[in-house]
Amino acid sequence: MPLKLLRETISNLFKKPITIEYPKVLTEVPENYRGKHRVNYNKCVGCSLCAIDCPTGAITMKVVPERKKRYPMINYSKCIFCYQCVYVCPVKAYIVSNDYRLATSDKDELIQKEIKV
């Protein structure tokens, strides 16, 4: 038995490494991976369900005076990407993506400040 394991170890020396060189090569993710999501404000009806259900309180509702409605704003530094907001939305107003590269040098970039309707 030890020799068989040794054989596997030696054969691994000549194989391509399993480690992914991340910044150069991107990690493959399945299509339903829960990445960065945003709100489609043209579809949103301002029902606040996502803000009520958000487990971390990452979604706050803000009044937009021109439209006289409240719209959700996401704080990505608080978000845990559970997609409860995506699941619960009655009009499917959330646009989902596979983007997992959220690292930034400025924390303010992760906090949504204005609503572009």
Add this chain to the structure above:
Amino acid sequence: MNKSTYVEIPVGPQHPALHEPLLLRVKVDGEAVVDVQVITGYNHRGIEKLGERNTWIQNAYLYGRVCGICNTVHAQAYVQCVEEIGGIQAPPRANYLRTLVMELERIHSHMLITAVMAELTGFDTLFMLLMRDRERIMWSKEIVTGNRVLADYIIPGGVKWDVNKDKLSKILKVLDFIEERMKYYKKVIMEDSIINKRWRGIGIIRKDEALEYCLVGPTVRGSGVKTDIRKDDPYAAYGELDFELITYDEGDVWSRMMVRVDEIFESINMIRQIIKKLPDGPIAGKALPRVIKPGEAISRVEAPRGELVYHIISKGGQRPYRVKVRTPSFSNILNGVIAYRNSLLADVPVILGSFDPCIACMERLIVYDVRKNVEKVVPIRKLIRKRVMR
């Protein structure tokens, strides 16, 4: 020899062999271990108190985060309680999908602890190979739920996302690969001389002791006790699946690990059955239950580490009144001190590893005084210090 001449060696809380903060005060006489005292309390997060402030829906995500490795079983146990109090029934397809994710989680949890145990033993090659193959299971969990560790999949009334044939065939391919690899690793664990020397006959817990000290999960099945919540009290879709209950009689580190290795094969079997039998229909109820009527419920599930108990009290409204969690690691780590008797100092990390310790799981406690009718929070550290363990 006078008792005061024993040397006390702290193992942890920051120790290269233990990946989570836990202090073992090991009293040694030369190399031989005389006494072990477990001291915890480095990882308390106040999750139970936070649960009283959150809504029923938010808590499904919060309790998934009690433990990272076994997050779907925590969510399942919580959701079972909520469904029982609220009189909600999950559709059969949701039950099957829940079982599918929980079994995938069991496979990767058991592969992880086998790899970590190989590393603690000094067998790094096996560690690397197992961790490499485990990634495929994580990947198949990601296909179903959308994330490789934290599934966030189970909600009161059902599950969140559906699967299609394409996804299921990908999972079946991964299972074929894993089964073949695990057969090979099982052979290594059974025959390798390093593992046989470090695991066999060490940390023995006899059957009667295992029952007396209320150990749970693979730890107690490694001592020959036939107990498994999936069989004893079937939940989700386990009642309709055919699987064996695995026990080993030796009661040592090796038999505890072999229970886990064999359970991986059973889990692979179960997932194949689930994919075959998966019924059609809806995956969740029409609306999420936001208000639950008053009531009380207890639910048990078999986590990868053993029996997990949730006790929820509802007084109506949007929030639970109390959520009590009893994790398997709690009884395994604290009562497992009997396994350290007559062992050597070098075996202490191996014995602790064989319980599959999950420190993040177990750090919570409230003492309820029945006579005075008062509730007070006592740090675990204080309680453990009162115990004298021999």
